[in-house]
Amino acid sequence: MAAPFFSTPFQPYVYQSPQDAVIPFQILGGEAQIVQIMLKPQEKVIAKPGSMCFMSGSIEMENTYVPENEVGMWQWLFGKSITSISLRNPGPNDGFVGIAAPSLARILPIDLAMFGGELLCQPDAFLCSINDVKVNNTVDQRPRNVVTGVEGFLRQKLSGQGLAFIVAGGSVVQKNLEVGEVLAVDVSCIVALTASIDVQIKFNGPMRRAVFGGDNLVTAVLTGPGIVFIQSLPFHRFSQRIARAVTSPNMRENPKFFVQIAIFFFLAYVVIVSSLILTDV
Numbered sequence: 453m454a455a456p457f458f459s460t461p462f463q464p465y466v467y468q469s470p471q472d473a474v475i476p477f478q479i480l481g482g483e484a485q486i487v488q489i490m491l492k493p494q495e496k497v498i499a500k501p502g503s504m505c506f507m508s509g510s511i512e513m514e515n516t517y518v519p520e521n522e523v524g525m526w527q528w529l530f531g532k533s534i535t536s537i538s539l540r541n542p543g544p545n546d547g548f549v550g551i552a553a554p555s556l557a558r559i560l561p562i563d564l565a566m567f568g569g570e571l572l573c574q575p576d577a578f579l580c581s582i583n584d585v586k587v588n589n590t591v592d593q594r595p596r597n598v599v600t601g602v603e604g605f606l607r608q609k610l611s612g613q614g615l616a617f618i619v620a621g622g623s624v625v626q627k628n629l630e631v632g633e634v635l636a637v638d639v640s641c642i643v644a645l646t647a648s649i650d651v652q653i654k655f656n657g658p659m660r661r662a663v664f665g666g667d668n669l670v671t672a673v674l675t676g677p678g679i680v681f682i683q684s685l686p687f688h689r690f691s692q693r694i695a696r697a698v699t700s701p702n703m704r705e706n707p708k709f710f711v712q713i714a715i716f717f718f719l720a721y722v723v724i725v726s727s728l729i730l731t732d733v
Contacts, residue, residue: 475582475583475615476490477489479559479561480550483556484552484553485553486505486550486553487550487559487561487579487580488548488549488550489549489580490546491539491541491548492541493541493542493543493546494540494542495540496538496539497538497539497551497581498537498582498585499536499539499549499580500537500578500579501515501535501536501537503551503553503554504539505550505552506550507539507547507549507550508549511549512539512541513537513538515535515536515538517535551579551617553579554576554579555621555690556690557619557621557687558621558622559579559617559619560617560619560620560643561615561616561617562610562617562618564585564613564614564615567646568646569611570611570647571609571616571644571645571646572607572609572610572644572645572646573607573610573643574640574643575589575607575608576608577618577643577644578608578610578617578618579618580617581614581617582614583612583615584612584614585610585612585614585615585616586611586612588611589607589608610644620643621684621689621690622683622684622686623683624682624683624684625681625682626679626682627680627682628678628679629676629679629680631677632675633675633677634675635674635680636673638670638672639670640686640688640689641682641683642680642681642683643681643682643683644680644681645674645678645679645680645681646680648676648677648678649674649675649676649680651674653671653673654671654672654673
């Protein structure tokens with residue numbers, strides 16, 4: 453017997469854009485998707501480094517530093533790139549570029565004009581953009597929202613009136629929050645949300661458990677009005693499960709693992725001692 457139908461406040465994400473501002477693009481594939489964008493003469497795409505998959509022969513590509521990146525040093529400290537690639541069509545004919553998702557992720561086209569010209573995203577959500585889109589990396593300095601991991605205080609803010617493409621893992625749904633409506637979401641499952649939503653971090657257990665790791669220990673309490681996009685499989689959760697499946701059964705049976713750990717701490721000790729000696733000199 454089939455389960456009874458019930459209504460849900462969540463809807464799958466559907467791209468919407470004003471008809472007079474449609475930019476020709478096509479999203480290819482089911483997982484690890486590629487977005488193919490058609491470029492008219494003198495048009496360009498700004499994308500993450502290493503995301504270009506293919507392009508027509510007339511497209512020129514160059515590395516650029518984004519001046520509006522306000523916290524580029526934070527990105528650099530966490531091993532993230534502070535540059536972008538610019539793909540421009542200088543020729544007289546139309547061209548195309550293919551931008552690939554960096555992992556098993558879906559690509560979401562976002563027309564910022566439909567969201568008030570501003571959207572807050574998780575770190576590394578931005579993939580590429582066309583026309584008027586600025587990417588700023590903002591730091592949430594409120595003590596109540598400081599959690600372990602980059603997701604706790606480093607966010608991407610997309611602003612402007614152009615078309616942006618962001619990535620999300622698994623299935624993606626959106627929730628339209630009414631005024632005063634409250635929704636609790638796992639921090640890592642939030643892909644993006646509008647700036648009108650109030651965000652507060654809640655620890656679902658002792659602080660020591662949150663510091664030393666755990667699943668679903670930190671949730672974000674969202675208060676409307678606004679729109680939030682939720683992903684079912686964040687990349688870090690996916691990678692952690694793979695790492696556990698690969699290393700956990702073999703850790704006791706693989707002495708090489710402990711040798712590698714010992715070498716790592718020895719090299720770290722040598723680096724620290726060497727830096728102290730050089731400082732004293």
